[in-house]
Amino acid sequence: MFSQLFKSLFNFKPYRKKSPWILHYNAGSCNGCDIEILACLSPKYDLERFGVLNTGNPKQSDIFLVTGPVTFRSRERLVELYNQMPEPKIVVAVGSCTCTGGVFRGMYNVEDGIDRYIPVDVYIPGCASSPELIIDGLVKGLDILENKTKQIELPFKLFSKPIKKDGITDRTKMSKRIDDEQD
C-alpha cells in the first residue's frame, strides 16, 4: 500500500529519457559501426549533451548498443550481458549486419542478426551507419524506453523449421512472439 502511494505521488518515468546510459557491445563486427559510435561521443556529434554516458558495465546501463552479426562465440556473451542489465532496458541494433546479417547473410559462421536471441527495439540500418542516423535512432529509442514497464520481455519462440525450396533457405517465417495467435 505504501508503494502504491509512493508510485502515485512520484512519477519518475520522464527522467528515464533524460539520462540514458549505454553499454556498447561488439558481437563479431568488422569495427566500422563501432568507430561510428565512438565518433558520436566526440565533440562534433556530441552525444553527451543528452546525458549519455558510455559505461562499460551492464548493471548500470539502460541501452544495449550492439554491432555485428552474431558469431558463434559471442552468442552466449550476448545473452549473458542482456540478462545482467536491470529492467527497464532497450536494445538498439546498429548496422545492417546486426539487423539482418548484412553482407554476411547465410554464411556458415554468422547467425543472421541479433533478433534470433534477444528482443530488439530499434533497428538502425547502414554499412556503416552514419553518426546522425545513430543519434536519431537513439532518440527514438528513448521514447520507447519511457513507456516500458519493469516486466521482463516475453520471449520469442521458434515455431517452425526453415523452409527449403530450390536450394534457397527461407528463415523469415520461423519466429513469433509467444502470445501471438497461432496460424
Next chain:
Amino acid sequence: MFEWVLIVLTPILGGFIFGIERKLKARMQNRIGPPILQPFYDMYKLLDKQLILVNSQHIVFALLHMITLWVSVAMLILGFHLVYIIFIHLIATIFLIMAGYSVNSTYSHIGSNRELLTLVAYEPVLILIAVGFYLVYGTFDTGAIFTMGNKLDEMVLLFIAFLLIVPIKLKKSPFDASEAHQEIVGGVELEFGGVFYEILYMAKWIEYIFVYTIIFLFCGNGFLVGTILCFVVFIVINLVDNSTARVRIDHLVKIVLGFGIILSVINLIGISYV
C-alpha cells in the same frame, strides 16, 4: 543554525558542483555538455530501476561508506578536532574497500587493492598537513581555526602538497587509478546497479564538499580569499584532468608520497625554526 542547514543540504550542493564541473569539462573540449541538473536526473533514473544485488553485506558497506562520509563533513562544518575528522574519513574509505572485497569478482578486488595503495600514498601527507595546522594556528580545533586570522602565507608548501592529494580524492586524472573506468571497469563500483549505485554516486558528491571545505580551512577567517581559492582550484583541477593521462599505481604511490612528504617536511621545518 546556518551550519545545520548546510549539513542537511550537503548532497544537493555537491550535486550542483558535480553538474557544473561536467559542463566546464565539456566546454574545455569544445563541446556543449549535459545540462547542469544532470546528476539529479541520473538520481531519479537510478531510483526507477529493477533491484539487482549480489549479497547484502556489499550494500551495507556502501551505505556505511556514504553515511560516514556525511558524518565527517558534518564534523568539519560544526568544528571538531581535525585529526578525528581525518580518521573518520579514513574509516569511510575502509568501508568502501571492504565493500569491494565482499563480492567474488576479480575487478572489484583489483579496485580495492588499488584503493588501499592510494590510502598508503595520501594518509601520511594528510597527517603532516594537520601537524602544520597545529604549528601555525596553535590548535587542532576547526571551529577555532575558522575564526582566527588568515595565515596562508606560512603554509604555501603544505597547500601545494594538499593539491597533490585532491585528484586522488575526487577520482580525477592523473591519479584516478583506483576507479580506472577503461582498465578495470570501475573497480569497486562494478557490482552496484540501480539504487545501490546511487549511494556511491551520492558519496562522490559529498566528497567534493569535504575537499572544498578543507581548502576553505586553509584560509581561516578570510572567506573571500577562500572562495577565490576554491574557484581557482576548481578550474585548475579540471584543466589537469582534461590534459593528463592516468599514472600507474606504483608511480602514483611514489609521486604522491615522495613529493608530499618532502614539501610538507620543508614547510614544517620552516614554520618551527624560521
